Amino acid sequence: MVNLKKDNLIIANKKFNSRLIVGTGKYKSMPECAKAIKLSGAEIVTVAVRRVNISDKNKPLLMDYIDPKKITYLPNTAGCFNSKEALRTLRLAREIGGWKLVKLEVLGDKKNLFPDMIETLKSTEVLAKEGFKVMVYCNDDPLMAKRLENSGAEAIMPLAAPIGSGLGIQNKINIQIIRKQTKLPLIIDAGLGQASDATIAMELGCDGVLVNTAIAKAKKPFEMALAFKNAVIAGRQSYKSGRIDKILMGNPSSPSKGII
Amino acid sequence: MKKIKKIKIKINGKNKSIIQDINLSMVLKNLKIPLNKVAIELNEEIIDKKKINKIKLNKNDKIEIVHFIGGG
Numbered sequence: 001m002v003n004l005k006k007d008n009l010i011i012a013n014k015k016f017n018s019r020l021i022v023g024t025g026k027y028k029s030m031p032e033c034a035k036a037i038k039l040s041g042a043e044i045v046t047v048a049v050r051r052v053n054i055s056d057k058n059k060p061l062l063m064d065y066i067d068p069k070k071i072t073y074l075p076n077t078a079g080c081f082n083s084k085e086a087l088r089t090l091r092l093a094r095e096i097g098g099w100k101l102v103k104l105e106v107l108g109d110k111k112n113l114f115p116d117m118i119e120t121l122k123s124t125e126v127l128a129k130e131g132f133k134v135m136v137y138c139n140d141d142p143l144m145a146k147r148l149e150n151s152g153a154e155a156i157m158p159l160a161a162p163i164g165s166g167l168g169i170q171n172k173i174n175i176q177i178i179r180k181q182t183k184l185p186l187i188i189d190a191g192l193g194q195a196s197d198a199t200i201a202m203e204l205g206c207d208g209v210l211v212n213t214a215i216a217k218a219k220k221p222f223e224m225a226l227a228f229k230n231a232v233i234a235g236r237q238s239y240k241s242g243r244i245d246k247i248l249m250g251n252p253s254s255p256s257k258g259i260i
Numbered sequence: 261m262k263k264i265k266k267i268k269i270k271i272n273g274k275n276k277s278i279i280q281d282i283n284l285s286m287v288l289k290n291l292k293i294p295l296n297k298v299a300i301e302l303n304e305e306i307i308d309k310k311k312i313n314k315i316k317l318n319k320n321d322k323i324e325i326v327h328f329i330g331g332g
Contacts, residue, residue, distance in 0.1 A: 049299075076331055094299075213332065
């Protein structure tokens with residue numbers, strides 16, 4: 001039997017039971033976000049670093065709803081368009097409370113939100129040298145993934161499709177090539193639209209998926225959070241079970257011997 | 261009576277007028293900033309939160325106070 005209880009996701013020597021990472025953006029409210037995270041079973045959530053609203057002192061804080069002692073916060077550089085901004089953001093994130101496990105995301109284009117891989121690579125090198133454990137959002141390019149690995153990345157996080165697009169995995173072959181070449185955690189980040197997309201990612205051999213919009217903007221976010229939880233488990237179990245070979249012609253399921 | 265001198269600084273992009281000689285710790289206290297949930301920059305340099313009561317502010321200083329919010 002595939003014992004999924006012992007089949008942990010390990011990132012930077014830390015063990016996680018869940019292979020689903022969820023984003024905390026785009027929810028209608030903080031209670032909705034907190035409930036969706038609970039239902040998803042996620043143990044890691046991405047968070048953004050932004051200015052404190054100094055004119056509204058009573059504004060609710062994320063930490064009041066999602067306890068960073070129970071759920072691993074993964075500070076993210078979403079919204080950064082160059083290495084300088086990304087480094088500044090993550091150094092501040094570390095200062096908030098010692099966060100070293102971070103997600104680097106350096107975008108290159110405001111419309112398609114594709115990552116700027118040159119800036120991403122530069123930032124990865126600097127962060128790794130500063131002792132950060134960097135999970136890197138990247139294009140689904142095997143050569144760039146290799147370069148990131150050589151630059152000290154802790155996890156490779158290729159996109160399935162543009163952020164928030166809901167298009168699902170566009171380039172399965174590239175993801176499989178990256179899977180074959182790396183032992184680092186491989187996590188599909190961005191572009192998933194429905195639960196089955198997560199299953200496909202896991203069946204391709206990915207170690208996890210990161211989902212935000214597909215849950216937060218679903219008509220029923222709580223149900224979708226649960227659907228993604230189950231989809232990731234199903235995909236992982238399917239991958240570990242070893243699928244049959246694909247053949248062109250039919251192969252009967254019942255024996256041909258003894259037909260009356 | 262001695263006249264209280266004020267200086268202008270910027271906090272999170274907003275202009276603020278504060279009493280001269282007041283330290284960073286007092287400014288943050290007045291804003292009710294929960295120190296364990298934020299990071300602070302003074303003129304683009306990260307400040308060690310343990311040392312904020314020793315940091316004096318000068319005219320045109322730029323303070324950034326950030327925290328975690330929901331994000332993807």
